[in-house]
Amino acid sequence: MEPGTLVYDPHTRKVGEYQDRTGPYVMLRPVGGGREWQADPARIREATLDERLSAGVRALNDRSREGLSADPTRPPSPVPGCAGCEELALRRDRARAAFDASAVTDANVLLRQHQRDEHGGESAGRRIFRYVPYTIVQDASAQPEYEAYCVSGEEEDCGASSGPCQAPGEVEEWQRRHTQETRHLRYRRSFADYAVLERQG
Template sequence: MEPGTLLYDPATDTVGEYQDKAGPYALLRPVGGGREWQADPESLRPATDQERMSAGVRAANYRPRTDAPFLVSAAPQPDPDCARCAELAELRAAARAARDYSAETDANVLLRKHRSEAHPV
């Protein structure tokens, strides 16, 4: 068996990713990561397409919401003495007032880019 192969373990009714062999056991890890478990290699079989898809969806649903790209950072602050910073902050405020969150994000991206180029730390 190749590492990374998805196998169904009937003893746990779980699909796991094959890691390695340890003595008489196969080591499997949950799809998406987690604690390995030992399984009887004779009872394992390749996971079906449906089982693989279910395991992938389960892993995505349990992924912490702090993982990138979900990590939300604080909005960039404008430099008090910069006209371009003030202009971008005004664009952001107008977008927020209009509940146009896409435009608000765009203004934040532009403000971060401007600050990194014009006001390096």
């Protein structure tokens, strides 16, 4: 597969640009730029025309929302004088000091969401596709789900799962218990919610 080929990763449900192989994985880059992720080469496939178009529109929307010069890989900066921003930035600093990359990522996500909600960005859970007469809206009738999978193991992953949880704290508590019982330290965490499309106009 040639570098730059657009492929679909069913695990993340995202389209990415094929970069290269790294050990047993392939590296994919988000359309429009951003942080690369690992994918199983046996599961990815070339993206369909609709998937490529959708990914391109989404990348343009993201750039329009954040500014054409914005770097999506750069951590958000707190707004001076905002207590909410300062609290989340402090949480991120503590996670960095503890070398907890997952908690750093969580803090960045929460800080971006806070800034959208409180400092003039688009409302949380809502993304508008420009030039397309639909809006994707988070389904308020369904609760989001959090889940963790143990991926510790030398030859194969442990595979233990917390199962769907209603809050991040429940997942973290399961991780602590599982680590105490098994000494396993590496987990893959996921978040899922439900969305509906509303026609514009």
